[in-house]
Amino acid sequence: MSVLDPAFILGHYNYWVSIILIMIGLYTLIAKKNLIKKFIGLNIIETAIFLFYISLGDIDGGVGPILPKEGAVADTMIYANPLPSAMMLTAIVVTLCVTALALSFAVLIYRRYGTLDAGRLMEEL
Amino acid sequence: MIPVTDHLPILVVMIPVITAYITPLVGILLKRTVKGIAVVALSVNLACSLLLAHYVLINGPISYHLSGVPPPLGIEFVADHLGAVLSLLISAITLIAIIYLSATIPELGKKKTSIFYTLILLAVGGMQGIVLTNDLFNLFVLIEILAIAMYGLVAIRGDGKSLLAGYKYLLIGSAGSALILIGTGFLFISTGTLNMTLMGDILPDIINSWTVLGGFALLIAGLSTKIGLFPLHIWMPDAYAHAPSITPVISTLALKAGLVALIRLIYVIFGPSLSAETVPLPSVLSLLGAVAIIICSIVALQQADIRRMLAYSTGANIGCIVLGISFATSAGLEGAMLHMITHTVSKVCLFIAADAMLIQAGIRRIEDFRGLADEMPYTMAGFSLGAISIIGIPLSGGFMSKIYVANAAIGIGLLIYAGVILFWTLLTALYFFRIFRFAYFEPSHREHRLHETPWPSILIILILGGASILLGFFVEVPMEMIRPAAGILLGGGI
Numbered sequence: 001m002s003v004l005d006p007a008f009i010l011g012h013y014n015y016w017v018s019i020i021l022i023m024i025g026l027y028t029l030i031a032k033k034n035l036i037k038k039f040i041g042l043n044i045i046e047t048a049i050f051l052f053y054i055s056l057g058d059i060d061g062g063v064g065p066i067l068p069k070e071g072a073v074a075d076t077m078i079y080a081n082p083l084p085s086a087m088m089l090t091a092i093v094v095t096l097c098v099t100a101l102a103l104s105f106a107v108l109i110y111r112r113y114g115t116l117d118a119g120r121l122m123e124e125l
Numbered sequence: 126m127i128p129v130t131d132h133l134p135i136l137v138v139m140i141p142v143i144t145a146y147i148t149p150l151v152g153i154l155l156k157r158t159v160k161g162i163a164v165v166a167l168s169v170n171l172a173c174s175l176l177l178a179h180y181v182l183i184n185g186p187i188s189y190h191l192s193g194v195p196p197p198l199g200i201e202f203v204a205d206h207l208g209a210v211l212s213l214l215i216s217a218i219t220l221i222a223i224i225y226l227s228a229t230i231p232e233l234g235k236k237k238t239s240i241f242y243t244l245i246l247l248a249v250g251g252m253q254g255i256v257l258t259n260d261l262f263n264l265f266v267l268i269e270i271l272a273i274a275m276y277g278l279v280a281i282r283g284d285g286k287s288l289l290a291g292y293k294y295l296l297i298g299s300a301g302s303a304l305i306l307i308g309t310g311f312l313f314i315s316t317g318t319l320n321m322t323l324m325g326d327i328l329p330d331i332i333n334s335w336t337v338l339g340g341f342a343l344l345i346a347g348l349s350t351k352i353g354l355f356p357l358h359i360w361m362p363d364a365y366a367h368a369p370s371i372t373p374v375i376s377t378l379a380l381k382a383g384l385v386a387l388i389r390l391i392y393v394i395f396g397p398s399l400s401a402e403t404v405p406l407p408s409v410l411s412l413l414g415a416v417a418i419i420i421c422s423i424v425a426l427q428q429a430d431i432r433r434m435l436a437y438s439t440g441a442n443i444g445c446i447v448l449g450i451s452f453a454t455s456a457g458l459e460g461a462m463l464h465m466i467t468h469t470v471s472k473v474c475l476f477i478a479a480d481a482m483l484i485q486a487g488i489r490r491i492e493d494f495r496g497l498a499d500e501m502p503y504t505m506a507g508f509s510l511g512a513i514s515i516i517g518i519p520l521s522g523g524f525m526s527k528i529y530v531a532n533a534a535i536g537i538g539l540l541i542y543a544g545v546i547l548f549w550t551l552l553t554a555l556y557f558f559r560i561f562r563f564a565y566f567e568p569s570h571r572e573h574r575l576h577e578t579p580w581p582s583i584l585i586i587l588i589l590g591g592a593s594i595l596l597g598f599f600v601e602v603p604m605e606m607i608r609p610a611a612g613i614l615l616g617g618g619i
Binding site: 022 | 272285293
């Protein structure tokens with residue numbers, strides 16, 4: 001299948017969305033001056049990565065990888081890969097920790113300097 | 126066999142981590158015991174690392190399966206020669222750092238003492254895990270554990286500048302972690318496994334896929350923020366200048382742990398065959414390393430603050446190690462690993478000596494070194510020994526490792542990089558001789574005479590300084606571990 005095939009592009013829309021989100025996040029991280037907005041950009045990147053991973057594991061019509069009840073037809077079921085979701089649970093916890101740390105730094109920095117403007121704060125350093 | 130030896134790889138990681146969870150609780154009840162607990166935990170950790178290194182040296186690499194589940198499904202720890210020797214280095218240096226820390230006047234308030242030790246122990250656990258793990262996602266988690274502890278250690282003083290330095294480090298480090306996470310996803314989906322050795326078996330067939338190469342590039346870029354490879358070293362000078370004394374010491378080790386991850390990524394996952402054909406790895410990484418060496422040294426020349434100067438010097442040394450790694454020959458790899466060891470010992474000696482001078486005499490700027498050899502002769506002697514090794518004056522430890530890397534460059538016909546190392550030695554000599562001139566040949570301008578550092582600190586500084594020189598004479602001792610390590614890695618891991 002060609003990369004320019006419309007069916008390919010539309011069929012992989014979740015990957016496109018995650019790439020666009022990563023770009024938005026990267027732009028926010030670089031262009032915004034406010035320290036908290038910079039970190040929001042980073043959070044957008046991380047969220048886009050979660051979306052990317054979960055798309056990797058999913059499959060059209062896939063269900064959770066749980067053994068069916070007795071009597072159900074097991075052969076016709078398609079399972080989603082649970083490993084990316086499990087990895088993302090860990091990554092979400094890690095991101096949450098870093099976010100909490102960053103926000104507490106931002107609070108303390110605001111108390112010391114009365115501003116969150118990166119340009120002015122980096123002159124202090 | 127005793128059951129304990131079977132579980133050494135996990136013990137080395139879990140002892141500091143579990144102690145890190147105990148210390149805050151103990152810190153609430155019995156404040157004074159925290160130091161003791163940390164010292165005991167790190168001593169036990171050092172003993173385990175020694176046993177592990179001894180075991181690996183005699184019996185070869187250990188593959189340890191967490192919870193007893195074998196690799197395709199479970200997480201695997203591999204204690205090969207590289208992991209064992211770095212694990213030993215990490216536990217030995219952190220134990221020395223902790224002893225130094227508890228022997229000196231507490232620089233932070235009493236309230237923060239237990240948190241400080243908790244963060245150090247957590248960082249040690251993270252580093253030990255990074256050098257031993259053989260699972261790519263596990264590596265990401267351990268890198269994050271180390272990084273979060275490091276952000277805390279940089280900012281723990283709580284004044285404005287250290288918080289800003291910490292935030293800068295946090296933003297750069299988290300962006301790097303995000304890149305590592307995407308890269309891991311790319312490789313995971315291409316190979317269907319997270320185990321590095323298994324990935325290494327699968328990848329040669331699909332090495333031309335853009336997904337694999339993209340994942341490789343993302344992982345290299347992400348790790349570069351962690352190891353402070355030029356131009357992503359910019360967090361280092363601020364973090365080192367404003368953090369409390371011991372943070373640069375732990376960070377020097379953290380950079381080495383990141384370099385081990387880089388070595389594993391290049392040699393275990395991708396294998397050196399990659400370098401020649403598909404990706405021009407030597408030309409890209411060697412160029413980055415060489416540029417790091419030159420630019421960081423030139424910037425270090427212009428610094429007035431001693432800790433900033435040492436931070437840029439670290440940036441240049443990281444460049445040298447990356448240069449050695451990128452040659453993809455056993456000589457280059459051996460040189461890089463030897464330089465990891467000699468640089469750690471000498472740079473830790475310099476940081477601890479600089480910190481002793483700061484605490485004892487408030488010396489922060491290079492001009493303040495005037496007449497210091499007269500007033501603090503032993504501290505300055507230790508500092509000089511470390512500096513001699515960092516410069517690479519013949520017969521010191523740093524000289525031997527630089528010669529190894531330069532020889533490797535000549536060995537594959539890249540004379541230019543040997544020239545870069547020679548030029549770098551001259552630049553390093555320039556900025557350290559400036560300090561020597563002030564300390565040894567110029568009179569003090571201070572109104573009152575300074576007192577020498579207390580003897581426990583002097584002892585630690587002199588031990589480290591002596592070790593950094595003696596490594597040059599007994600270079601065969603680390604090489605005994607490094608040679609098989611390079612052999613195993615060039616063979617694509619165990």
